[in-house]
Amino acid sequence: MADAMIILGLETSCDETGLALFDSESGLLGHVLYSQAALHADYGGVVPELASRDHIRKALPLLERLLAQTQLPREKIDAVAYTSGPGLIGALLVGASLGRALAMGLGVDAVAVHHMEGHLLAPMLEAERPEFPFLALLVSGGHTMLVEVHGIGRYRILGETLDDAVGEAFDKTAKLLGLGYPGGPEVARMAARGRADRFAFPRPMLDRPGLDFSFSGLKTFALNTYQKTAGTEQDKADVARAFEDAVVDTLARKVARALQQSGLRRLVVAGGVGANRSLRHRLCTLGADAFYPRPEFCTDNGAMIAYAGLLRLQGGQKAGLAINVRPRWPLDELRPPAPVEATVR
Ligand code: KG4
Ligand code: ZN
Numbered sequence: 481m482a483d484a485m486i487i488l489g490l491e492t493s494c495d496e497t498g499l500a501l502f503d504s505e506s507g508l509l510g511h512v513l514y515s516q517a518a519l520h521a522d523y524g525g526v527v528p529e530l531a532s533r534d535h536i537r538k539a540l541p542l543l544e545r546l547l548a549q550t551q552l553p554r555e556k557i558d559a560v561a562y563t564s565g566p567g568l569i570g571a572l573l574v575g576a577s578l579g580r581a582l583a584m585g586l587g588v589d590a591v592a593v594h595h596m597e598g599h600l601l602a603p604m605l606e607a608e609r610p611e612f613p614f615l616a617l618l619v620s621g622g623h624t625m626l627v628e629v630h631g632i633g634r635y636r637i638l639g640e641t642l643d644d645a646v647g648e649a650f651d652k653t654a655k656l657l658g659l660g661y662p663g664g665p666e667v668a669r670m671a672a673r674g675r676a677d678r679f680a681f682p683r684p685m686l687d688r689p690g691l692d693f694s695f696s697g698l699k700t701f702a703l704n705t706y707q708k709t710a711g712t713e714q715d716k717a718d719v720a721r722a723f724e725d726a727v728v729d730t731l732a733r734k735v736a737r738a739l740q741q742s743g744l745r746r747l748v749v750a751g752g753v754g755a756n757r758s759l760r761h762r763l764c765t766l767g768a769d770a771f772y773p774r775p776e777f778c779t780d781n782g783a784m785i786a787y788a789g790l791l792r793l794q795g796g797q798k799a800g801l802a803i804n805v806r807p808r809w810p811l812d813e814l815r816p817p818a819p820v821e822a823t824v825r
Pocket of ligand 1: 494619620621622623646647648650651662663664665668751752753754755756757778779780
């Protein structure tokens with residue numbers, strides 16, 4: 481049995497500053513999150529330099545708030561986990577520098593975490609936790625993946641997107657419909673008022689074998705369809721509905737195929753698009769045991785980073801003194817935790 485420890489998790493890979501304290505014995509002690517969505521809304525997407533600067537402004541006040549909220553003296557922190565990739569380089573550097581420096585100041589270990597491994601393990605923050613092995617559908621703003629998960633750092637990628645990530649397709653569709661940013665929740669809200677039978681959207685790549693995805697065509701289809709309408713609120717809702725139905729149907733059928741091919745019976749859904757209700761609803765009909773993080777832990781957060789960091793530290797892994805980040809970092813380069821710095825080059 482590993483020693484009990486309290487770990488601070490720091491997430492700054494994109495446009496959310498997330499911090500959490502996780503106790504290996506009693507679980508999550510608390511978490512705080514600041515979303516920069518309003519800051520980037522005028523630009524219709526994340527502006528990297530603005531993101532980095534805002535992480536700098538927000539991270540330490542958020543840490544103070546987290547410590548006050550949990551009434552934990554900072555000396556009780558036994559380790560610091562920070563996201564070291566993949567993500568925006570400047571944003572990552574803020575969290576990595578702060579995490580590494582805090583660990584040094586407190587005289588404790590630091591551990592560098594892969595953002596997608598954080599998402600992948602997020603369902604384990606819930607009372608009903610999946611056991612290994614399981615199939616994971618990772619659907620975020622930057623990734624769309626089907627992964628066989630046999631243990632921490634034991635990942636086999638079964639399928640990926642060949643172009644846009646599914647969250648990205650939601651965001652771009654929102655933009656072309658004149659909806660706000662981030663687009664996923666906006667498209668979902670519109671879709672709820674849309675009619676299912678008005679437009680028929682294609683189901684990309686379902687006619688081909690394999691488990692890869694392609695979503696950029698759907699976004700173009702949405703644009704072409706919308707341009708042929710009068711542009712009323714009902715038109716927007718109907719396009720949003722047809723788009724969401726096509727995405728959900730495509731994802732669900734590929735998940736069904738992956739479950740069948742892998743023989744796995746447990747399904748984990750993680751990443752921001754995992755918060756989508758229609759998707760959750762549909763995936764529940766596939767006959768697998770489905771596990772989801774609570775919606776706030778589907779999108780970026782510090783808790784998943786604390787948890788993934790804890791598992792890696794318990795496996796003996798820790799970060800060296802150098803501050804390294806990897807904006808691009810394929811998930812299948814990860815290995816099980818080893819008592820050397822293996823997560824960053
Ligand atoms: O995991 P995440 O917070 O950040 C990345 O690592 O990318 O995912 C953000 C993505 C955005 O594209 C956002 O539009 C999408 O998740 N998203 C949704 C929903 N909530 C967030 N997409 C569809 N339906 C939602 N309810
Ligand atoms: Zn993410």
